[in-house]
Amino acid sequence: MDTTSQKRRDFVLRLGKILGVAGATSVAPHTFAKGRSANIKSVSLKQGAKGSQKLIFELDKSVRHKVSTLKNPDRVVIDFLDTTSLTKLKLNRNTAASKQLINKLRDARRNKNDYRVVLDMAQQAHPSSRMSANNKSFFLEVALSPKQAPKSVEQKTRQAISAVSGGVIRKPIVIAIDAGHGGRDPGAVGKRGTKEKNVALQIAKRLKKQIDRQPGMRGVLIRDGDYYVTLRKRIEKARKNRADLFISIHADANPSRKLTGSSVYILSDKGATSEAARLLAKSENSYETKIAGARLHKNKTLNSIVVGLAQEATTTKSLEIANGVLKELGSVNNLLRSRVESAGFVVLKSPDIPSVLIETAFISNPQEEKRLKTARHQEKLAKAIFKGIRRYQVALQDIDSQYS
Known part of the structure; x- marks a missing residue:
């Protein structure tokens, strides 16, 4: 288990233990006595x-x-x-x-x-x-x-010691890359016959290559060919691979062929609320429901708190990565909107994996469709998404830096 997942598990387990011993039926929100920032x-x-x-x-x-x-x-x-x-x-x-x-x-x-x-x-x-x-x-x-650069042998030794310090080996950050649609579901289709499912997969594969070249990062393709994967199965595959981040790649479409630009989405509050209700209902019928590595059980109050805390933290991180990706996309394409949008997309509904959906461009626009088909533009889009993800890696690598 990587250190990020372990950290999530330990936090939730400690919370459950405290609430179980105290027999609490509610938990007050975090309150801090402080003046202005x-x-x-x-x-x-x-x-x-x-x-x-x-x-x-x-x-x-x-x-x-x-x-x-x-x-x-x-x-x-x-x-x-x-x-x-x-x-x-x-x-x-x-x-x-x-x-x-x-x-x-x-x-x-x-x-x-x-x-x-x-x-x-x-x-x-x-x-x-x-x-x-x-x-x-x-x-x-x-x-x-x-600092004076160490000699090569010394450097390798220090890195080895650091890696096993405290008996913990730092695992790479895992990014689940979801190419939208696939198989019987072509997604949007451009005027020239370009299918969204094909463009999304090509960009996803290019993104994986860039991620895998970066030390400390590993990409996992939700689908690596032209076949259909249900929306819930996409989330399940990301969780099985212990993903730290979920990126879903799409191409937008609109009846107006004049519309252009990239956009980035995270889960809306309404979508988060409905997903929380679904998970809580599932936990009553199954002992195997897990959030942040911890198994939910029959205590409805505790389950509600755990799901709520997990979703709050996940939404914050989703917004951080979405803002970074949107900024980088603006350097290679015009933006449909200058802010991150929110919607109830099913693939964004994992409560413990930060998730972002990217509409790379409008395949319904003839000019953007033409660019989307080229390897050069696909590479630019993949690189922009990678740069946004790279910012997230910086935050995750600071696992041991806690406030004193």
């Missing part, structure tokens, strides 16, 4: 001695934070608790900072209350941090010192 005003970079650099975040109040590192590729992750940023952060480099440790800065909201900054590093670096104040401003200083 901190706001990140700006970030700047300064050059230090011996190749070191200092990243300085200006905030309007002091914050709790967590700094950690990730490898393959090298990154430094800075998590701000109960913090937001009113604008996307831009790295203002000091003119003296010519020797760069940082290739790129990425930032995004994490969960509902926190903020994450990821630094893509040019080489390994050791980070340290401290808070300081000046008048009405507060500053988080993250110092970055370059």
Whole structure:
């Protein structure tokens, strides 16, 4: 079992044990006593001695934070608790900072209350941090010192030790890739006779190749040929392969042939509610129903809580990956809408696997149909989807970085 699935299982089992002992019939929602969120005003970079650099975040109040590192590729992750940023952060480099440790800065909201900054590093670096104040401003200083590259034998040894540390071997992140329709179901058909099922499968196969080339990631095709798979079977296959993410690939259609653009969907609240009801009904008739690796049982209250918590966490992660994919798709195709949409698609209804449905383009539009048939455009779409998924991998690899 991979560490992500184990983490989910352990959480749900601990919850069940606590509720079982207490004999509780309800659980209050999470409540935190806190004031307004901190706001990140700006970030700047300064050059230090011996190749070191200092990243300085200006905030309007002091914050709790967590700094950690990730490898393959090298990154430094800075998590701000109960913090937001009113604008996307831009790295203002000091003119003296010519020797760069940082290739790129990425930032995004994490969960509902926190903020994450990821630094893509040019080489390994050791980070340290401290808070300081000046008048009405507060500053988080993250110092970055370059690490000397180890010799090849030493590097392999350290990686081996790290991999088995604590008796846990990190498994690759599994992405279930669902090519829509198939077999007797052609999906939408373009004016030139292009079938959605074929385009979706071709893009899915290209996406799998890109995923499999990335260390720490593995793609699983829900269907690898022209045959029909029921919607529920698609979810079941993803779960059997212990998928960490479910991506469903489609091509849109509309009576108006003028309509163009890509769009990305996650499960709607209505769809989530109906799926929760279905699972709870199933748990009353079957002892084998499982959520997040834990078996549901006859305690209706506990089951309702477990399903609700799983769906809430899954929806948050689904939105994170959907936003990333939508942004990347915008670089290779125009967007139908600039925001992630929600709908009750059956393939999105897994309560414990973040799921996203992608309408790559309008096959009903003659120009987009023509592009969808070309290997070049399919490769561009697959690469854009991969880049969005890659952002999700960064978050999942931070399994051991918990707030203190």
